[in-house]
Amino acid sequence: MVTERLRSELGLKIFFPPSAYSDSLKVTLNTTDRDFLKALNAQLQKSGYYADRRDEFIFVLNIDKGQFAELPSDYFSDNSDPSVSQAATLLEEGEKLAVSQNKIYKIGDANRISRGGRAVLTGYVKDMETGEPLIGVSVAADRQTAFSVTDSYGFYRIPLLPGSHVLKFKGYGFEDTDLMVEIMGDGSLDVLLKEKVYSLRSVILSAENTQNLRSTQMGLERVRIDRIKHVPAAFGEADVLKIVLTLPGVKSVGEASGGFNVRGGATDQNLILFNDGTIYNPTHLFGLFSAFNPDIVNDIELYKSTIPARFGGRISSVLEINSREGNGKKITGSAGIGLLTGKFHLEGPILKDKINFIVGARTTYSDWILGLLPENSGYKNGSASFQDITAGASYKIDSKNTLYLNGYYSRDGFRFSRDTSFAYQNLNASLKWRSTMSESHNMVITAGYDHYNYQTEDVGNPVNSYAMNFYIKQGFVRANFNWLVNDKHTINYGLNSVFYHLSPGTLMPAGDESLVMPKKLPVERGTETALYVGDTWSINEKFSVEMGLRYSLYSALGSTTYNTYFPGVPKSELTVMDTITVPEGKFVKPYHGPEFRISARYAFNNDFSVKAGFNSMRQNIHMLSNTTAISPTDIWKLSDANIAPQSGWQAAAGLYTNIFGRRVELSLEGYYKEMNNYLDYKSGAIINMNEHIERDVVETTGKAFGAEIMFKKPLGKLNGWMAYTYSRTMLKQVGDLSEGLVNRGEWYSASYDKPHDFKIVANYKFTQRFSVSLNVDYATGRPVTIPLSKYYYGNGYRLYYSDRNAYRIPDYFRMDFSINIEPSHNLTLLTHSTITLGVYNITGRKNAYSIYYDTHSGSKIQGYKLSIFGAPIPYITYNIKF
Structure with a gap:
């Protein structure tokens, strides 16, 4: 036969x-x-x-x-x-x-093959149940080195030789899928993946193991929202920023503090993007919660080094957060309640497979907790509230074009006493058009508007009562293009442009009895435009290089008036040389220059690779603050004729491997960073309502270096990560101050310099429904400046202070624990509920939030530490999905 x-x-x-x-x-x-x-x-x-x-x-x-x-x-x-x-x-x-399928998918036309005889296969990978795009799914071809990872839209692009291939699709939490394809020319193939229910006894390898080794990008931390929801947090609220703080190289100055520091950078040196909009204050309730609804968030990416050329405007890091598109198959939603917050969200199709929507909101009822805080915290018997609303819609015009509309609003208000109140708001809106122009070329164009403002009011003394306001508005356009030239080169290029409109301060009397004189600082305007191009070059199976060049042009705009000062002497009213007036719309002083990005990867085998990279960055906006963390009274200042943009560069190298049968990812990275034109302040500097702030700031240079090691086990009964960071951040004033520089012009520790940092995030699953989570956080205490003694001068006692940041507060340690009860997998139920029971700061350690001093008891100076959460805090949260 x-x-x-x-x-x-x-x-x-x-x-x-x-x-x-x-x-x-x-x-x-x-x-x-x-x-x-x-x-x-x-x-x-x-x-x-x-x-x-x-x-x-x-x-x-x-x-x-x-x-x-x-x-x-x-x-x-x-x-x-x-x-x-x-x-x-x-x-x-x-x-x-x-076999899984007795079909071969025939793709393309043989007459359309180009690029050295290779065809390009493109497509979208989506969740079979909801129709939402899946991010970070690896797409690989058997017997070839071709490899791709889906982007934030679920899109992949992979070059293939004509002929038969087996494509392997692997995504975290989804069934691995192998598809047989016959490639004849360029074409597309959309794929639906089914969510996987893992066997607790099995060991499953996720796409992340491969991506960490194959990608040229280093210093990138990608966190999925399902992991965030299993990390114990204060009062049981899943928190985007708190999970970021568990990553190596990321620190904060203390508990309940806004913002974060990445590899020695200040809090204002992080670009925080939510659906492409810039978030200037990313926290609620004094930093206790992040400003992002976890039920809306889809993915989080933190770039710590070798930042892609499409990003700019900050010199330390980029935190990119994207919301979900919404269920494209049916209406679903969720609601939740905890000790401090309540939330809900709703999503679904408006027109099935065409128009989707998603909307969510949160609020708080937190006044009762403030009454439990220490009397000397400044928060006791106060009131606080916050609300945030996130909404989005997507419209699939056709198979190649999609529109996305996103909006976000948040508001915080709090009052420390009956007399003083604070409030701040974030507002963001954006419209995005994504187009697949061809199998090898696609684009994303986004236009949007960002707004941040705060108000503070003090009516304690009717004669001196006042209201003060600050705001920053910005409009932006971003055009990003991606071009697969051939199987060796992928080109990214585009343009970013931002227009700033900033009010540095308005002071008004509050009440008829107030004698406060109205004052309004001149509005600041500026424009920033950057062109960029980057190339990902796959030299061979083992060696790849990613190169990028970004050229930015910035200038403050008229109309405005500014002073020039005599060189070589401190800026003051006595050293003004001239006064310059700039007409409406004219450049005040242009600043421009290149930014370089390069990284390389060499893979010794499938389980071990090394990477190295370098990037330089420029930043044209500064945050002015007299606190070590982001606070509601911080103001932002545009670079101008007297204040130059910040700049910095970072070099980094790392080792990456999979160990224990590829169950555990191990990474080790080291870095060195320098920063220029960072703003520090003279002693006694006035920050708010200062029309000539250039006279109170000092040009400062900085350097940071460190090493980070991370063990990550993404799947299995026991999953999570453990990270240790050793780092130092030092500053030195280099301004022309004849009256003296801080610490005599010598290097001193930055306020957020914490050399040792150790973190554990772990989750253990007993069954599909029951699990426990543990979070451990240890860090060296941050630097402080303390009074050393008192001396008598001018008919009164004065304090003699140490060198700046010469001492440290006690080390920080906290352990959190939670029990998670997941919903049943019975699909016939209309609702599924989740309960989380936990304890925040289970050891009850009284970690120092700040230090204050008693200088009135004779000649002795006594220091006291202030703890915000000095006792275990039990919590329970209940969430329901429908």
Whole structure:
């Protein structure tokens, strides 16, 4: 028979589907091994079949003509019993071979092949249940080095040689999927992945293990929202920023503090993007909660080094947060309640498979907790509230074009006493157009508006009562293009432009009895435009390089008036040389320059790679604050004729490997960073309502260096990560102050310099429904300046202070624990509930938030530490999905 001849003469085994056997398929061949497959297909196609050769095996399959844009809805099966699986029959031996699909997806037209004989396959990977795009799914071809990872839109692009391939799709939390494709030319294939219910006894490798080794990018931390929801946090509220603080190289100055510090950078040196909009204050309730609703957030990416050329405007890091598009299949939602907050969200299709929406909101009822705080905290018996609303919609115009509309609003208000109140708001709106112009070229164009403002009011003394306001507005346009030139080069290029409109302060009397004189500082305007281009160059299977160049141009704009000062002497009213007036719309003083980005990766094998990189950055806006953390009274200042932009560079190198049978990812990174034109302040500097702030700030340079090690186990019964960071951050004033520089012009520790930092985030699953989570956080105490003694001068006592930041507060340690009860997997239920029970600061350690001093008890100076959460805080949260 035919199969016997194939085996004896050509050494081939042939597999037929049952339908071919029942059709009494007949084939007549007279050929050799060299052109056997071509001749066989010529015969089979007459009967509606197709042959594919894999080494010594020949598979005869049903033909599905044309290009498949999406998998059939019944592609995935829950069956694990081979007796009910689709099978092919080995006629000559009677064996069964289980396969996932007896189809080959034919892609493209042979006449469209270019790029050195390779075709480009593109497509979207989506969640089968909701239709939402899946981020970070790896797409790899067997027997080739071709590799791709889906972006924030679920889009992938991979170059392939013409012929037969098995594409492997791997995504965290989803079934691994292998698809057989026949590539004839450029084309597209959309894929639906099914969520996986993991066996607790099995070990499953996720796409992340591969990405960490294959990607040229270093210093990138990607966190998925499902992990955030299992990390214990204060009062049980899942928190985006708190999970960021568990990553190596990321620190904060203390508990309940806003902002974060990345690799020695200040809090204003982080670009925080939410759906492409800039967030200037990312926290609620004095830093206790982040400003982002975890039920809306889809993914979080933190770039700590070798930042891609498409990003700019800050010199330390980029935190990019994207919201979900919403369920494209049906209306779903959730609601939750905890000790301090309540929330809900709703999502679904407006027009199925065409228009989706998602909306969520949160609020708080937190006044009762303030009454429990220490009397000397300044918060006791105060009141506080916050609200935030996030909304988004997507409109799929056609298979190649989609529009996205996103909006965000948050408001915080609090009062420390009956007399003083504070409030601040964030507002962001953006419209995005994503277009796949061809299989090798796509673009994303975004236009948007950002607004941040705060108000403070003090009516304690009617004669001196006042209201003060600050705001910053900005409009922006970003155009980003991605071009797959060939299998070796992928080019990214584009343009970013921002227009700033900033009111540094308005002071008004509050009440008829107030004698405060109205004052309004001149409005500041500025424009920033940058062009960039980058190339990801895959030199060979082991070696790849990513290069980028960004050129930025910034200038403050008129109309404005500014002073020039005599060089070599401190800026003051006495050293003014001239006063310059700039007309409306004219450049005050342009600042421009290149920013370089380069990184390289060398893979020794599939489980070990090394990377190195360098990037330089520029920053044209500064935060002015007299606190070590972000606070509601911080103001922002545009660079102008007297205050130059900040600049910095960082060099980094790292080792990356998978160990213990690829169950654990191990990474070790080291870095060195320098910063210029950082703003520090003279002693006694006035920050608010200062029309000539350049006279009270000092040009400062900084340096930071450190090493980070991280063990990550993404899956299994026990999962999580452990990270240790050793780092130092030093500053030195270099201004022309004849009256003296801080610490005599010597290097001193930055206020956020914390050399040792150790963190554990762990989750252990007993069953599919019950798990426990543990969070451990240890850090060296931050530097402080303390009074050393008192001396008598001018009919009164004065304090003699130490060098700046010469001492440290006690080390920080906190351990949190929670029990998580997940919903049942019974799909017939209309609602699914989740309960979390936990304790924040389970050891009750009284960590120092700040230090204050008693200088009134005789000649002795006594220091006291202030703790915000000095006792264990139990909590319970209840969430329901429908």
